[in-house]
Amino acid sequence: MSLYYEAAAILANTENTGGSLKSRLFTKKDLKSTPGQIFALIAEASKWSIVLKDLTPILALLLSHDLLIAKSGVAAPATHVLKLAITRHKARLSAEFTKARIRYGHATLAAFKEAVSNGELEEDENDVKKANRHPRWVRVNTIKTTLDSQLKTTFAGFEKADSLADVLSARGTSKIYFQDPNIPNLLALPSRINLSRSSAYIDGQIIFQDKASCFPACLLDLSSTDGNVIDGCAAPGNKTTHLAAILSDQVGEDQKVFAFERDKVRTVTLRKMVKLAAADSIVSIKGDSDFLAAKPYSDEFAKIGAILLDPSCSGSGIVGRDDGIRIYLPISKPGASNVQSSGKNKKRKRGDETVKAPEPETLDLDLHDSTPEETPVVDKLAERLTTLSNFQLHILTHAMRFPSAQKITYSTCSIHFEENEGVVFQALASSIAKQRGWKILTRQHQVEGMRLWNRRGVWEDDKISTTIDEEQKEEVVDACIRCHKGTDEGTMGFFVAAFVREAVEEPVKVAEGAADHEEGGGFGHDDENNAADKAQTKAAVSKNSKKKKKQKTVAG
Numbered sequence: 331m332s333l334y335y336e337a338a339a340i341l342a343n344t345e346n347t348g349g350s351l352k353s354r355l356f357t358k359k360d361l362k363s364t365p366g367q368i369f370a371l372i373a374e375a376s377k378w379s380i381v382l383k384d385l386t387p388i389l390a391l392l393l394s395h396d397l398l399i400a401k402s403g404v405a406a407p408a409t410h411v412l413k414l415a416i417t418r419h420k421a422r423l424s425a426e427f428t429k430a431r432i433r434y435g436h437a438t439l440a441a442f443k444e445a446v447s448n449g450e451l452e453e454d455e456n457d458v459k460k461a462n463r464h465p466r467w468v469r470v471n472t473i474k475t476t477l478d479s480q481l482k483t484t485f486a487g488f489e490k491a492d493s494l495a496d497v498l499s500a501r502g503t504s505k506i507y508f509q510d511p512n513i514p515n516l517l518a519l520p521s522r523i524n525l526s527r528s529s530a531y532i533d534g535q536i537i538f539q540d541k542a543s544c545f546p547a548c549l550l551d552l553s554s555t556d557g558n559v560i561d562g563c564a565a566p567g568n569k570t571t572h573l574a575a576i577l578s579d580q581v582g583e584d585q586k587v588f589a590f591e592r593d594k595v596r597t598v599t600l601r602k603m604v605k606l607a608a609a610d611s612i613v614s615i616k617g618d619s620d621f622l623a624a625k626p627y628s629d630e631f632a633k634i635g636a637i638l639l640d641p642s643c644s645g646s647g648i649v650g651r652d653d654g655i656r657i658y659l660p661i662s663k664p665g666a667s668n669v670q671s672s673g674k675n676k677k678r679k680r681g682d683e684t685v686k687a688p689e690p691e692t693l694d695l696d697l698h699d700s701t702p703e704e705t706p707v708v709d710k711l712a713e714r715l716t717t718l719s720n721f722q723l724h725i726l727t728h729a730m731r732f733p734s735a736q737k738i739t740y741s742t743c744s745i746h747f748e749e750n751e752g753v754v755f756q757a758l759a760s761s762i763a764k765q766r767g768w769k770i771l772t773r774q775h776q777v778e779g780m781r782l783w784n785r786r787g788v789w790e791d792d793k794i795s796t797t798i799d800e801e802q803k804e805e806v807v808d809a810c811i812r813c814h815k816g817t818d819e820g821t822m823g824f825f826v827a828a829f830v831r832e833a834v835e836e837p838v839k840v841a842e843g844a845a846d847h848e849e850g851g852g853f854g855h856d857d858e859n860n861a862a863d864k865a866q867t868k869a870a871v872s873k874n875s876k877k878k879k880k881q882k883t884v885a886g
């Protein structure tokens with residue numbers, strides 16, 4: 331019977347434990363019930379909470395769900411105090427439940443159940459518009475399947491829409507899809523389509539990934555001659571598995587992705603995601619490892635031709651998800667007649683105080699740790715942006731030091747210039763960029779899907795101190811790609827830019843101290859790292875010159 335207490339405690343989360351509902355549940359040590367049982371109860375009861383909140387307080391919400399709706403009733407011995415307490419009210423609760431069903435306009439319990447499972451009770455006209463601003467984006471994982479095969483199986487019975495607008499304006503549960511024109515193997519579906527129980531999702535054949543989040547791997551435009559790839563900030567692994575899928579489609583040399591993740595807990599998620607996507611033969615996980623500590627000249631990275639960097643950011647572009655769990659909380663105002671305020675007639679009538687209808691209070695829980703973004707910044711924004719952009723610039727210039735790298739994408743899910751174009755301009759002005767010949771990948775050279783995307787970068791005066799050539803400014807801003815949230819493009823807020831350079835046969839020695847000091851702001855712990863790397867640069871240069879001398883001797 332601990333089930334209901336434990337579920338209620340997880341929901342209340344009085345210790346304010348961070349992380350998703352699943353991670354809180356599955357990492358909790360002292361549970362008597364299985365995490366699976368608790369999760370099933372919360373997930374199922376949450377669907378009915380919009381109805382049940384009007385009848386009962388929260389613990390009873392869970393109990394009354396099982397009493398009224400679950401096939402096997404309340405999971406407790408007949409004599410248990412909670413079971414007795416709830417069963418005592420069965421007749422009244424059942425009568426109120428029937429009234430609620432009629433008020434919602436459903437003639438039978440079966441129809442009521444179907445409406446709840448389709449999420450129809452939560453949709454008034456405004457909700458439909460709001461929710462559908464952000465479609466459910468589904469990337470077909472081509473390591474395991476093909477788009478054609480998914481259209482014939484998982485999406486059999488779905489109608490092909492002519493435009494994204496059709497998907498955005500459809501009812502949340504309509505069976506339609508739109509095939510994205512910018513990103514291969516990406517589909518947009520109405521926001522409330524529930525695929526989380528589909529075998530394709532459970533088996534990793536389809537992956538939920540926002541369209542914008544697919545831009546970096548796509549912009550990298552990998553070919554079979556690009557060698558190995560680094561994902562410097564990988565967890566939970568959406569972009570890592572996307573890179574792996576792109577490589578798996580290439581014919582030619584075996585190419586690998588090295589996926590760095592410095593956070594231990596997020597590394598666990600990364601491993602799971604890579605395994606589920608069947609990307610483990612392509613991805614080598616550098617878990618619990620700081621990319622900034624990776625040695626550019628180590629033999630392991632000798633064939634790194636491309637680097638994807640999606641570092642921690644302010645997360646200001648994130649949009650609220652529709653796939654979490656939403657619990658409608660019981661209304662606890664003394665004397666409020668909750669039962670009367672439920673249903674579709676939520677509008678308050680002027681002057682009629684008896685029909686008080688406060689907006690439903692809800693508890694929104696993230697279901698997965700697969701959110702690729704950080705916690706949005708709420709206060710001290712300017713300070714936080716300075717710290718973040720220092721870190722972002724540092725990690726980007728570190729990537730520029732890999733001797734055989736010729737492509738880098740840099741992305742954030744931030745809307746702030748400081749973390750986006752600001753970092754790009756400073757990186758281009760850095761000595762490492764100049765010494766290694768890194769340039770922005772101009773729009774005209776971008777892969778078609780990205781070139782055709784019309785939201786480009788922005789410029790904000792007085793935000794960075796680097797002197798910028800006016801002509802270069804325009805070109806760089808146009809090379810930067812942005813996505814805005816809340817538009818009819820259905821994306822979250824996002825930013826990506828790519829850097830390229832011509833092939834270099836021999837690594838060029840980095841001037842002593844130059845790159846390290848100008849980008850380093852506040853990252854003292856990396857001095858050691860930089861010094862070691864400089865030593866490696868020297869060694870590599872001298873090894874190469876010895877090799878050259880030897881070649882000359884042989885030739886001579």
Ligand SMILES: C[S@@+](CC[C@H](N)C(=O)[O-])C[C@H]1O[C@@H](n2cnc3c(N)ncnc32)[C@H](O)[C@@H]1O
Nearest residue numbers: 563566567568569591592593620621640642702
């Ligand atoms: C924005 S998230 C990456 C999301 C991921 N690219 C995806 O699409 O699923 C940033 C991740 O980088 C990790 N990270 C930040 N700095 C890092 C570093 N120096 N080395 C390795 N990982 C880092 C963070 O722990 C976080 O998991």
